Amino acid sequence: MPLLFLNEKSCATTCDPDRADAAMADLVDAVRAVAKEDPGDTSLVSEVELKSLEIAEGYPIGKWIGASPKNHVRWQRLLSLRNRSPVRSVYPAPDADGNLEYRHEGEEALALGAAHFMDGIAVSLPVAHEWQTPAVSVERSELVELDDGSLEFERDCVDVRHISAPPHVDEHLGWIRESSLARAATGRQIWERKADLYPSLQFLPRTEAQLSDLDPRWVVPVRRCLERLDAAAAAWDPATMHEPEWQSKVTPEGETRKRVCRFEDDGEWETFHLHARFTPGAGRIHLRPIGEEGKIRIAHVGGKIRPDL
Known part of the structure; x- marks a missing residue:
């Protein structure tokens, strides 16, 4: 539309x-x-x-x-x-x-x-x-x-x-x-169409609920952020680069906050301290590059992770 x-x-x-x-x-x-x-x-x-x-x-x-x-x-x-x-x-x-x-x-x-x-x-x-x-x-x-x-x-x-x-x-x-034809108008549509819209991204199961309940104000910013992450992953050659060349601002968490960025990933607990930001508010997408697959895996889509969560 x-x-x-x-x-x-x-x-x-x-x-x-x-x-x-x-x-x-x-x-x-x-x-x-x-x-x-x-x-x-x-x-x-x-x-x-x-x-x-x-x-x-x-x-x-x-x-x-x-x-x-x-x-x-x-x-x-x-x-x-x-x-x-x-x-x-x-x-x-x-x-x-x-x-x-x-x-x-x-x-x-x-x-x-x-x-x-x-x-x-x-x-x-x-x-x-x-x-x-x-x-x-x-x-x-x-x-x-x-x-x-x-x-x-x-x-x-x-x-x-x-x-x-x-x-x-x-x-x-x-x-x-x-x-x-294809642009997602809701967070739920982002989840349902993710394989077609973002072929170079992978999503942990926990993000289904986050996207399904996504604040309507965040649909376009999240969609744009995921598009840029997908483009960075698609252009990434893990054989020559440690991580993708980011097309948006992606930064690591400080040492004291890494503990709140650990999520279960295929039976193992992994740290997803790299994050992209989106607004309005303190929106965050936490991720980690998967070098052996040339993909980016998404663990969190939502507000800034607080220590008590």
């Missing part, structure tokens, strides 16, 4: 009606091209309802609809999609992004951030050069709990899938088709 997030920063800008009309034509064609791949479930998410949208400064969508018969047809095509608003209405929980902020050129970017957070696609009116691209970079600030229990903001730049004209859709077709 592709979620398309309408970039509010590309709307209500200063441009003449002819340029706004052309931009809306491109946007509608691009959105419909995505919906063609998954006509039943594609949703267009906007901060305001579409009927209240201001396409350009002084040019509300109602005025655009009445400007020509072609515009009215395009409006009907937009209405054939499910429209959801505001942006946070599609989050798995009201506070799902509570410790996360996205900015573009120093300004908060709601839709661009939501597209990244929810693993969707941002959609823009191509009225400026910066929106005429299949990917947009944004700055992300994330409050994370470190291994010593302290809190710290981590800042980085991330790329957001983006479309504003039909040619951009071609850049994402593989992902769109995969999204409509």
